[in-house]
Amino acid sequence: MAEHPAYPVGLRLTGRRVVVLGGGQVAQRRLPALIAAGADILLVSPAATPSVEAMADAGEITWERRPYAEGDLADAWYALIATSDHEANTRASTEAERHRVWCVRSDDANAATAWTPATGHSEGVTVAILTTDTKSRDPRHTAAIRDAVVEGLRDGTLVAPHHRTRTPGVALVGGGPGDPDLITVRGRRLLAEADVVIADRLGPRDLLAELPPHVEVIDAAKIPYGRYMAQEAINNALIEHAKQGKSVVRLKGGDPFVFGRGMEEAQALAEAGIPCTVVPGISSSISVPGAAGIPVTHRGVAHEFTVVSGHVAPDDERSLVDWPSLAKLTGTLVILMGVDKIGKIAETLVAHGKPADTPVALVQEGTTAAQRRVDATLATVAETVREQEVKPPAVIVIGEVVNVGPQTSA
Structure with a gap:
């Protein structure tokens, strides 16, 4: 029987009894997919990892804290045998064979009646890869193929055309x-x-x-x-x-x-x-400072950060920003679209109590090959922008986090 390749099939386990023997790392990896499939899961194991125990505490599985016993698989549709006791695994797989329960074994795949494929998901499609050569099963190679296919579907390098009419939209x-x-x-x-x-x-x-x-x-x-x-x-x-x-x-x-x-x-x-x-996308307000080595928060330095649009100057009647209040905050201030207004912004913050020596960093073309960082203070930033010819797009970071680097301890 082992000479023939496995027959691939998708099991519909919603509401159907699945028995898992063993609460270790194998169960921890396999249980989420079984839970997502809607299975009625019984875990039989004297102990379990904290993650598996949390699944039981949340009511996602039923856990009986004991070793495997004859009869545990009698009403099951599917079984995952993954204890550290080889003799118990053999007895359980024998019971599964007797009751015609499809059974996966973590310790001896050739003694199992089912294999778990390497699976991945991409927008409503499940990719499942099985090795057809029963004599040279290579789980790492199978997983690598799975990863390549799923990554291609996700990033668009592997395009599978839709043959059914797509719903137009934006x-x-x-x-x-x-x-x-x-x-x-x-x-x-x-x-x-x-x-x-x-x-x-x-x-x-x-x-x-x-x-x-x-x-x-x-x-x-x-x-x-x-x-x-x-x-x-x-x-x-x-x-x-x-x-x-x-x-x-x-x-x-x-x-x-x-x-x-x-x-x-x-x-x-x-x-x-x-x-x-x-x-949603990764906002430049956080990612660009991070790419330049600046954390917008840091333990003992900044417990909050505020993101502000600087496209309207503080003295412009259209401004909706409460600059006096921002000047009183002790956390990080991140300004987008404010390069040409930074002089007036710095002047306003200082006028309302922000120390003139507060560090400022301007990160131009962040995360691209043209990225550069220019440092200043509120007192010098306007002149620095002119001298260094800082151009948009640039993210401006104001606060003590500007001086936090990899060498800084918490």
């Missing part, structure tokens, strides 16, 4: 701070499946070069505005392309809802009856 995708590797897995996959991509200047541009030739890429900064404001023109472009039955990705820098006007676009799409998916 995905608001946060592209992250600039490095193309920092977009989320879901964001990269949606890009690979898009018909139209409307991209911001601050979106990860390198990703656009990877798109197939048939994808229409539109620079949001170059959409003809006509009688509309820029944002209205972008909203209209999203709606028009989606109404043509296309899958549209709105690729934005950072996160769509952090100074990205993502909600304005979502509202416009909702009013037009267009389905909209929001894919």
